[in-house]
Amino acid sequence: MVRSHILVCGGTGCHSNNSAAIRKEFEFLIKERGLEGEVAVVGTGCFGLCAAGPIVIVYPEGAFYSGIKVEDVAEIIDEHIVKGRLVQRLLYKEKSDHHAVKALSDTNFYKKQTRVALRNCGVINPEEIDEYIAYDGYQALIKCLTELKPQEVIDIIKSSGLRGRGGGGFPTGLKWQFAANSPGDVKYVCCNADEGDPGAFMDRSILEGDPHAVLEAMAIAGYAIGAHQGYVYIRAEYPIAVQRLRIALKQAKEYGLLGKNILGTGFDFDLDIRLGAGAFVCGEETALMTSIEGHRGEPRPRPPFPAVKGLFGKPTILNNVETYANVCQIILKGADWFASMGTEKSKGTKVFALGGKITNTGLVEIPMGTTLREVIEDIGGGIPNGKHFKAAQTGGPSGGCIPAEYFDIPIDYDNLISIGSMMGSGGMIVMDEDNCMVDIAKFFLEFTVDESCGKCTPCRIGNRRLLEYLDKITTGKATMQDLEDMEALCHYIKANSLCGLGQTAPNPVLSTLRYFRDEYVAHVVDKKCPCHVCKGLVRYTITDACKGCSACARKCPVGAISGEIKSKFTIDPMKCIKCGLCVETCRFNAIVKE
């Protein structure tokens, strides 16, 4: 009889920190110590607290070990598993108050979260369908097939108030209703797992941690609209997610939960995976469907909307991974339960991938309406190194930034739009006082310029021109007239681009202009980057603190530093490439960046 479960995180974050080897070591040692059958090792999906990875949790005690290395495994086995003594040294310690916390659910990071879409992530083994079934898996599908009519399923989703989690926030139930109402025998259900925003990894983590939840919800969607075939469109850059999805699909088919005559109820629904080659534009719904059809991933004008004429010209619904992850819970627990969470117009929870200048990098799920302050200070553990919060970027390259003045704004779809940002798929990049906002805008625009598919002119050429303006600004060559022209160009691109990529590409520029105009002006008028980030405007100089040791001159890769030993050295600004190596080398803090 199994008396203890050792859960080892197998999400991408921990996996890249060698968690697969840790799991093997556990399995090996358990065999060696003769504990097989007593102790089970379970690989799970992401626990969320990626900053503390690799994570190992030992049940029944619920001991939460963080930052585990292969060498630590023997100690956990010998002390904890054999003798029952927690290994204090390895227990997760809250960074804010420095005392060891035992259980996962007791940490500040988890206390304020409500896990709906992530409920099974870090709890079950995603490669084992039986574990998913144990946590009420496929019960929602059984309920739909045996107790509910398709229209009743749609009504439940509608009244739950669930909105698309991919960014736009379109009501999911309404989308299903349109597809159900469209005439036709052949309809399709698609899942958008082409998560492309830099810094976002919510969908990946759900697929890695709980793939069956998505498959089950897609089957439910198929039943609701009368479709018999579905596609999961996922990027090939997510190898672990793809592999687990394939395993899940195989197991579900073996159990007869997908395929012909599901569970003997007479309903047919099959699923296939389509791999994307990592083009950002393929996250746009029409481009995604074009890509599934085997064509080059380019968007097309809407209407006709996919619900009328989508994949292969048939009525199609396309939802995001996180949207699907909520569906089964809504069916099981009811629309009222779901609608009881969140704000008036945004129901339920939202998963965010916290990144950037934040202590607890990771994955968090919060009820809609939680304030940014709670997310960053309580759950995220604040800004490291005693720095101050400057802004948070949500919505990735399509979104905007939330400045410190809106620190207490409740996060939901409409509030974020009203302050010039957007929910997006859920990336949240935190910036402190050292981040230059012009540089941030430039970073996102570089990304969208690269990713523009080139079909429509405003996006292809307009964004390129926009990037050139930003280049001029960050190198100190721009005028105030340029700043005005740039703003006008932003509005032009937004108004005239064909798809969401172009329509939202200028958002990072517009929102930083709105809240941090003084920084732009400093670049343009004073030719200074207030945060010393933009290389073109930064100067390195050696102060009188220089002892003339020549350490910097020897390190300088371009030979820009010269001088006599034991007297002050100088930097030739014409040769300097602003790599900053001299600052790191100097032991007397004699080199300053200004």
Place this chain on the structure above:
Amino acid sequence: MKSIADIKAIRDKMQAQIVLRDNQDAEQETRIVVGMATCGISAGARPVFNTLVDEVAQRNLKNVKVTRSGCLGMCALEPIVEVFVPGQEKVTYVHIDPDKARNIIASHIVNGNICTEYMITKG
């Protein structure tokens, strides 16, 4: 292909196993702690522990957790089993073997009658 009944059966079977990972209402659960330091193990704590785990699973007891602890300092009295029932005083049983362990589950955990004969006695 499975039927709906098969899925329900898998669910019931698996739930008994994953109950270990349920950490939700830690304050309301009964904890049975077995001393599993070197002294406990050499005195035979391992079969006691496994018996307790088996019994709890077979009887499908909810909110009962069997865990280990280190040496309690009374090595001569091992195997020691401590029972923590919420709202009650801790009960310490000594010199436990698998049969006594089954009795503890049956009378103390299930029926609420403390097995005084296994407790530490004076003199």
